[in-house]
Amino acid sequence: MPLAAIRAVSKGQNGIGAFVLQCKRLDFHYCDWAGSSRGMNEYLRTHLARFAASNPSIEVTVSPKPRQHPVIKGVYVNGREKAICVRNMTPAEIINKVQLLKTDSGEKMKKSHRAGRNMVTSINESVRGVWDPFHRTGERFKI
Amino acid sequence: MPRIRAAEQALSLIASSSAKPQYVCRACRAHAATRQFHTTRPFAADVGFFKRIQQSLFGGKKAPEQEAQAKKQVEERAKADAEKQRTGQGRERKGRGYEVAAVYDPSINPEYVMANKWDELERVGGEKWVKAQKDQGVKYKGFNRHKPAELEDEQWLKVLRYVAVKVRGRQRIGQDALNANLGLQTLPVVLELPTDGTKSLEKWAYAASRISQGPGSTSTASATRASHTLDPETMEKEPWLAIPLQDPMVKFAITKRVTQLTGHRLRDPTISSARTLADLYTAYKTKAAPKKLAKTAEMMTLREYAPNVTVKERRQTPIHKEKAIGRWKVIEEELIARDLPVTGTRWKGARPSRIALTR
Numbered sequence: 001m002p003l004a005a006i007r008a009v010s011k012g013q014n015g016i017g018a019f020v021l022q023c024k025r026l027d028f029h030y031c032d033w034a035g036s037s038r039g040m041n042e043y044l045r046t047h048l049a050r051f052a053a054s055n056p057s058i059e060v061t062v063s064p065k066p067r068q069h070p071v072i073k074g075v076y077v078n079g080r081e082k083a084i085c086v087r088n089m090t091p092a093e094i095i096n097k098v099q100l101l102k103t104d105s106g107e108k109m110k111k112s113h114r115a116g117r118n119m120v121t122s123i124n125e126s127v128r129g130v131w132d133p134f135h136r137t138g139e140r141f142k143i
Numbered sequence: 144m145p146r147i148r149a150a151e152q153a154l155s156l157i158a159s160s161s162a163k164p165q166y167v168c169r170a171c172r173a174h175a176a177t178r179q180f181h182t183t184r185p186f187a188a189d190v191g192f193f194k195r196i197q198q199s200l201f202g203g204k205k206a207p208e209q210e211a212q213a214k215k216q217v218e219e220r221a222k223a224d225a226e227k228q229r230t231g232q233g234r235e236r237k238g239r240g241y242e243v244a245a246v247y248d249p250s251i252n253p254e255y256v257m258a259n260k261w262d263e264l265e266r267v268g269g270e271k272w273v274k275a276q277k278d279q280g281v282k283y284k285g286f287n288r289h290k291p292a293e294l295e296d297e298q299w300l301k302v303l304r305y306v307a308v309k310v311r312g313r314q315r316i317g318q319d320a321l322n323a324n325l326g327l328q329t330l331p332v333v334l335e336l337p338t339d340g341t342k343s344l345e346k347w348a349y350a351a352s353r354i355s356q357g358p359g360s361t362s363t364a365s366a367t368r369a370s371h372t373l374d375p376e377t378m379e380k381e382p383w384l385a386i387p388l389q390d391p392m393v394k395f396a397i398t399k400r401v402t403q404l405t406g407h408r409l410r411d412p413t414i415s416s417a418r419t420l421a422d423l424y425t426a427y428k429t430k431a432a433p434k435k436l437a438k439t440a441e442m443m444t445l446r447e448y449a450p451n452v453t454v455k456e457r458r459q460t461p462i463h464k465e466k467a468i469g470r471w472k473v474i475e476e477e478l479i480a481r482d483l484p485v486t487g488t489r490w491k492g493a494r495p496s497r498i499a500l501t502r
Contacts, residue, residue, distance in 0.1 A: 032435050045441045052449035062445075063455035064437065 013123075021057050022105045025075040026098065029065040036087035040070035043091040051098060058102065072097060076106025288406030292330055299428045300381060305333050306400045307344055307386060307420060310393055320396035330404045344383035373421045384421040397423065462486070 014020055028044060031037040044062060052060045069087035084097050227233045227243045234240050247255045258264055313320040388394040402408050413426045433439050437456040445452050465471035478485050
């Protein structure tokens, strides 16, 4: 009996079955001395516990970075990193930035429209298939 | 400058008179010698030239004695060297003792092997070596402790009670408490001492309250309840804390001795605003706010609420990140095998101590 590979019944996609958060780690860097870290230090003292408790799938690391502006760095499942400088920000502004990093996919930012037309992107295969000049013999370039 | 031809130059040299030494007669030369200018004053030699030569060749009258003395000195020196080698202890001219290094001679000790590596050899030179060699005989001992002591509330009470009793004793015999010697005991000794003199302190507090409230009042605690920040329970238990500190000399005497014992120094506004001993106690037992965010109570207890949080006290370098995943030892081994700097010592801002370690 010839061996046959098991056919995939369904393709795994995020959001179908279980949702996997793309952000896997958030690094919080602050300075103990600098004034630009005042809001960040306040956020870490008062808001971080609640955020970390409500997002147990995200690893949170807090470490000082002396003589530097405060930075929040997000590490994503696709291996990319995104960093946001939160210098002189209030805790309320930092909450928004943390939310932004948490919900981000980790993909590089790109334009959603080009030359006035909407650019459609899809992970589904084309119904017509990939174009091939030898697809129909005798009728060149007639698609 | 115009160019001079070689022939012209040669002719001019022959013609010049400087090539020929001028004749000066002997009388003129002697006269010129006496007229030479000298800054040093001429003085006659102690021993004449002939006598000096004679002494150096054949010796003086005291030559046998000098020879005997020199011989004696050489013998004494040899004896001292032998003694030093035997005991391993030497002594300098100023009287400081030192250890004599053992002499290893391959001809005497067949077990002696010459080192062909730097490992385990004594390194001479460098900043650390110089510090180690420095005379450590007299060490500076400051008025304060090197590091402030960490005390519990009960221990603070003990220290304050001890100091207050001492100050009260000095006051009673009419001494100036601020400049008087309040004891030489160190903090561990003070903490172990039995709690004596509480009664006298209570009397002091009671008398002070009677003066301030008038002759009708009787309770010490009720009299001073309004003037301090302590809870009533502690005041009931330790009524002597109500001792008033209106006299600045008493206040300074207490704070000075407490600072000497514990290393804790109160701010001037805190000292000036303290009205009773209870206020000083409150100020001393209050812990200073931590300077580092990682040391605050909120950050220290964060992991209890959220186990996914890691708080680091120090800056995390790429080496820390590599260590966390167990790759650093591999990287380190490979760098050393290739004779490459391990911690970026080729960077021009690298610390010299690091460079010395890696080389």
